Amino acid sequence: MLDVLTLGNAIVDVIAHTDDDFLVAEKLHKGSMNLIDEARAMDLYGRMGQATIMSGGAAANTAAGVAALGRRAGFIGKVRNDEAGALYRHDMRAVGIRFETPDATDGPATARSFILVTPDGERTMNTYLGACQNLTPADIDEDTVRSARVVYLEGYLWDPPQAKEAFRKAVAIAHAAGNKVSLTLSDSFCVDRYRDEFLELIRTGAVDILFANIHEVKALYQTADAETALAALRAEDTPHALLSVVTRSEAGSLVISRDRTRAVDAFAVDRIVDSTGAGDLFAGGFLAGLAHGLDEVGCARLGAMAAAEVISHMGARPQRNLLDMARENGILA
């Protein structure tokens, strides 16, 4: 039995501090995730600063958050049998995440995201998908999916060509087993690339719990106005009851169900060092909260706490004992 099984791109993060001038010179939109090829990856790496290397990948970060909060987490994603893949597998095992997707034994290298962190703590990601392109429906182990109370899927899975089929297979298995399906919209540029598909997933009832930040909701409904976007989201007439959780950075989150919207405060942070993983850990905290039996507002508080921890240091995986932190803050008993 798993509390949460996440499915996503398995990516090693290569993180460096930079300044705004570098982003401008490289024509990078601050805060975005850009897909790059191997040549561009080598070129960018050659010019970026001293790097810190850590496991990442949105859905895997979420699984790490669930595990750090004492719940059973699994992950499905594709690495190659190279040094970066071994590092990735080590880290998943080290934090207790069930990760049994076999290595790719040929084809492109383990994915890397070259992450530039500006002094304001904002991160700009440049991702070479590499071995993630080899995730296929064959990697979706039916028993594993069936054993998970919630399956969590990242919108980024629409980028590698075959992964969306893996995604659809996981949804079908989960719903057939009576389990919940959760989707994150991942990134506003990702929403721009796959708007119609994401709306179709929501409208056909493939999604029970939707995670998005406010920029992604605005991108989904092609509006610059947050209230218009939120109203459109509330008006979605879905076959299953849809629970939407919308994060708004320091303005806190909104928990939106058919009949009401509840606002939950952000968790205080001394200094934002690196915002990488904020949304991923919010989702991880929220889903761990559900597994702990918290109500939805309690889940959003736990999500906010996990997000606050991860943005207070470099890298997208928790460094503090989140379970202790939740108890100290009265969120978990």
Added chain:
Amino acid sequence: MLDVLTLGNAIVDVIAHTDDDFLVAEKLHKGSMNLIDEARAMDLYGRMGQATIMSGGAAANTAAGVAALGRRAGFIGKVRNDEAGALYRHDMRAVGIRFETPDATDGPATARSFILVTPDGERTMNTYLGACQNLTPADIDEDTVRSARVVYLEGYLWDPPQAKEAFRKAVAIAHAAGNKVSLTLSDSFCVDRYRDEFLELIRTGAVDILFANIHEVKALYQTADAETALAALRAEDTPHALLSVVTRSEAGSLVISRDRTRAVDAFAVDRIVDSTGAGDLFAGGFLAGLAHGLDEVGCARLGAMAAAEVISHMGARPQRNLLDMARENGILA
């Protein structure tokens, strides 16, 4: 022209959080640097937590501190032509350190230190020396050494069998050119291994500036009493005037010359996250201060500031702009 050329073991750090129980179970003395073989390295890595990978190595960290303070730094050390070696070379170039030692093209892999960080911020290092064992006198480029106002050498160089000859060659070239030689004692266990050699280096005038922490000075003179150890150090009758700088963590540092001892406060730190690199960055700050023309007390203040920055985050390389930080704190104009 270089302000500081450092010579040491080129090591990639693999850092993980752990707890005191793990150190006890692994029979590790907290705060120490232990030499391990490849089999032990694989074994330990398999059981340690999620890891962050960054360039490290004491003398290279010191060079990074000098560069981050706006002075010209170089490094001599040995990596292999493998992935970790490429990462190392990238990082040295990225922070502007001159690093021209050729890769080893065969033999053991690039060195790794498996660093366990306990919740008190203390680090315990387990180092596989790998390619460092191939650093030889042939790697000491005479023109480079002659061009450096200060050559900085780490005591750890006594561990790989041929590196001590490289060390002696660098000392001879530096002194023949009228430049200064600086030595760090590195670690109290390292002092235990090579006490006689280090005392000989000091007593024969091979060393102009000695860096040590108080534990290393006690180990050097085989006493548990700090005052006894410091008195023994002050009593050394060296051919050149010896300047000793002794660090004492939050108790600040002592700048000891033949005729006087001056105490300099530590720099305030909110929370010690990871003490890795504290001594290295203290030395880097001190030597950068000399290059900036500060007096010895000013140098020790700059060292304390650089050390404080590096212990406030994971990893042994500066993450903030140290030059700005020094100006904000009135240490540099």
